[in-house]
Amino acid sequence: MAKAFAASISIVESKAALNPANRQVIDVPSSFRILEQECSSSSSSLASADDEVRVVSLAEYKEAALSLAEAFAEDDVARYFIDVPDREHWTEAEKWKLHVDILEYVTYAHCLKGLVTTVGANYGAVALWMPPGQNMDDFLTILRSGMWRLNYKLSAEGKRRFFNEFLPLLHDAKQAVLGERDDDAWYLVYIGTRPNSRGKGYARKLIEHVTKRADREGRPCYLESSNDVNPKIYRKMGFEEVRRIHLQRGPKNVDLDIMVREPAGYEKNRIEEVKLAHL
Numbered sequence: 001m002a003k004a005f006a007a008s009i010s011i012v013e014s015k016a017a018l019n020p021a022n023r024q025v026i027d028v029p030s031s032f033r034i035l036e037q038e039c040s041s042s043s044s045s046l047a048s049a050d051d052e053v054r055v056v057s058l059a060e061y062k063e064a065a066l067s068l069a070e071a072f073a074e075d076d077v078a079r080y081f082i083d084v085p086d087r088e089h090w091t092e093a094e095k096w097k098l099h100v101d102i103l104e105y106v107t108y109a110h111c112l113k114g115l116v117t118t119v120g121a122n123y124g125a126v127a128l129w130m131p132p133g134q135n136m137d138d139f140l141t142i143l144r145s146g147m148w149r150l151n152y153k154l155s156a157e158g159k160r161r162f163f164n165e166f167l168p169l170l171h172d173a174k175q176a177v178l179g180e181r182d183d184d185a186w187y188l189v190y191i192g193t194r195p196n197s198r199g200k201g202y203a204r205k206l207i208e209h210v211t212k213r214a215d216r217e218g219r220p221c222y223l224e225s226s227n228d229v230n231p232k233i234y235r236k237m238g239f240e241e242v243r244r245i246h247l248q249r250g251p252k253n254v255d256l257d258i259m260v261r262e263p264a265g266y267e268k269n270r271i272e273e274v275k276l277a278h279l
């Protein structure tokens, strides 16, 4: 999936005109943290205040992406493409803008081809799912979502990390772990809860919204966890670690845990087989 995606992006870039006017410069803020607070307080009134999971529409992609940007502001993987030696001269404001841009593209692509859900006031938590058999590699999705812009928004090292290392690593790991079930799984691509909305059960609600369906369908769910604390959280919802992968181009490795949740009633032996094959 990811390899095709990288190839499509360069095709789109060569066809689309690059518009320097798209490069916005934002004023001053000195850290991601300050920007987060400003964004939180000015977020849209479109948001739902109730605690029911609902599907995010295309019209709301910016609000959903901003919520994810805040949730992932300090995430090592999110920063892996931005905190690069050839962008050392960038201000935190410029880095934050790129971080938000990336999440807007990805969120829009998931509104088009996947499932985007939210719960809580002000998009308290947001999940991006890719349903079985779907991906966002096609030309039209890359064009419409703006993903092609990564080709000029990321630095040379950012591109190497994203296109040559990260995407192939994720693609290969998913294929190796799921094998013939690769097209049969629900893929939790992103889940994030705004810092001020954590601990209210939102992530659990968003995950169970799909895992209940996956159970009915008899399908596995798949995710990559980018944080040492998270496997413990996902284990509570039935996921198990099956493999650990590493991003190695930075000053220190960034580790990701691959986790799979088998559908209810799935043979326990099969899970052990998958773990033995990949640990």
Ligand SMILES: CC(C)(COP(=O)(O)OP(=O)(O)OC[C@H]1O[C@@H](n2cnc3c(N)ncnc32)[C@H](O)[C@@H]1OP(=O)(O)O)[C@@H](O)C(=O)NCCC(=O)NCCS
Binding pocket: 071, 072, 075, 125, 191, 192, 193, 194, 197, 198, 199, 200, 201, 202, 203, 204, 205, 224, 225, 226, 227, 229, 230, 232, 233, 236
């Ligand atoms: C991981 C994250 C999505 C959890 O969101 P949340 O809405 O606070 O989680 P919930 O309130 O639904 O908690 C779910 C369960 O995990 C537990 N939990 C949540 N945060 C925890 C923590 N830091 N340490 C231990 N357990 C934790 C809760 O107690 C709860 O257990 P319970 O249902 O048995 O009571 C959120 O912390 C986050 O956005 N982190 C930053 C972004 C990120 O890492 N995303 C995931 C990338 S793989």
